[in-house]
Amino acid sequence: MKPLIPLLALFLGGLFLPELATADYPLTADSKPQSGVPKGIVSQHRWEESQSYPGTVRDYWIYVPAQYDASKPACLMVFQDGRGYVNEKGHSRVPTVFDNLIHKKEMPVTIGVFINPGTIPAVRPGGKSRSNRSFEYDSLGSRYATFLIDEFLPAVTKDLNLVDDPQARGIVGISSSGICAFTAAWERPDYFSKVISYIGSFTNIRGGHVYPALIRKTESKPIRVFLQDGENDLDNLHGHWPLANRQMAAALKFAKYDYRFEMGDGGHSGQHGGALLPEMLRWLWRDYPGVNQGTVNQGTVNQGTVK
């Protein structure tokens, strides 16, 4: 991205620069292949049945780290909008990050599951497939968690040896799948204890703007949450993303959650979240048995400021 800005300035005389002058968040070495680090294996699959979302089909990917030993139970992280996370040239490059962090023992041996939202294929000639993404991700309630926990995950991980403990499971998403990840843990903290949200849509797409109020008036749940957003994120009919994420962070603070909030100045993209991912993972897994202690830079929590 960086080389484009001078070029744009050259061609446009800086016409668009004020709007685009956001910080660059480059990926660090943790997100790039390192020599001597064993690579895990990613396989692609298709899920074509669902009790929770009848008629939907979706792609998913499974990452198994090189260090996985079937005789020892592994941890699990589930990424919504999975295609973007598993992509080796995408915003987060999760398989490479996992390779590097597992190798350095900065996170436990962890299986990655990357799942796309469902679509309902058209069957009528000339028909268009219908996206089920908003219905699955933006809706509050337990339907998506039930889908993951009761039907999808047991089936796709049936041949893997996994730790049966919420402390060993995390859930991740971006934008609508960011609120979706939070919803899944909120509904089923007995299953997921770790949440990462990039540019989460805690706005009124399908009622998700109520979470700050719910968090403040609900006995705290055993969930550890890392939120990321940017000052130039969306401000549209559904809400104002930076304000909504600040409300979330303030509510999590009020209710004494173990949380971190990083407010950058990016827009509605995965760039900042992707650059932060290694740090997010170190922070989430910092006290897990077998993980190297003292590798987390606690730093200062950047709460941003309300404009």
Added chain:
Amino acid sequence: MSCVRHCLPMLLISSFFAMSQPLAAQDMPLTQVLIDGEDWQSVSKGHRFTDGLTTDAEGNLYFADVAAGTTINRIGLDGKLTAVADDAPRISGMHFGPDGRIYACQGGSFGRIVAFDLKAGKMDVIAENVKPNDLVVTADGHIYFTETAKMQVSHIPPGGNVQAADVASKTDGPQRPNGIALTPDQGTLAVSDYGGRHTWVWRVAKDGSLDLRQSYITLRTPSPDFPSKGDGMTTDAVGRYYVTSAVGLQMFDPTGRMGGVIAAPTNKPIVSVTFAGPGHQYLYVAAGDEIFRRKTKASGVEAIRSERK
């Protein structure tokens, strides 16, 4: 060479925007539909309870007075009101079929689906012993209609008999199925629920049967324990859904996310909606004794169907 000077910046700009906004959803606020300064205009009054709004390929509006009328009325592109069919009482829902006839729900003691051939001045009975509320007809002649009291969506295949396409239970599905509309590709059927919170969708199968019922669209309600009063429905050319309700005319994008609530023209409930007028660019609503219309930036689903012809 000149392309380096002219094309490269454009390529850079487009790729920059593509990279900087990869997740920006296609948000559809009301500003994509409503026009500043264009409000509801009364186009016909003095009726008792207007209903059954529909349109033809040209954009003429058709409606009935379900409480007191005995005619099917048309408001032409010239704004003139004429009666185009006599002896048509208790009509609550209408839609043109591919054969050019108006298919209609005739309620009360009639309990039937009828078809009016306006040119021949003739009415045929399509199905009897039903309790229809509203209907829609596909481009290949499948009729779908709501039977509100039976919690049922009914289907008449071309030349076939009435069958129950789907019946709700007390705990799942529309409790009082009412308005009915098709997406532009006619691959999804949507039904509003006068007694619930959702507008439900089904996939339309090759043989016209319906499957995969889903509470895809959630309406705003006046209070948490009050139903949506979802009533008349229509869709536009880009696949937005419009549902009349207790709080106004609710608009939803093609993925089921609310775009906004358009205020009703008066305090009287609105029960039917369609796009009609020039280019099918006017929203028309039935509000009790009166019909209103409002110019928009959108065009009705009929606009693309008439293009295909």
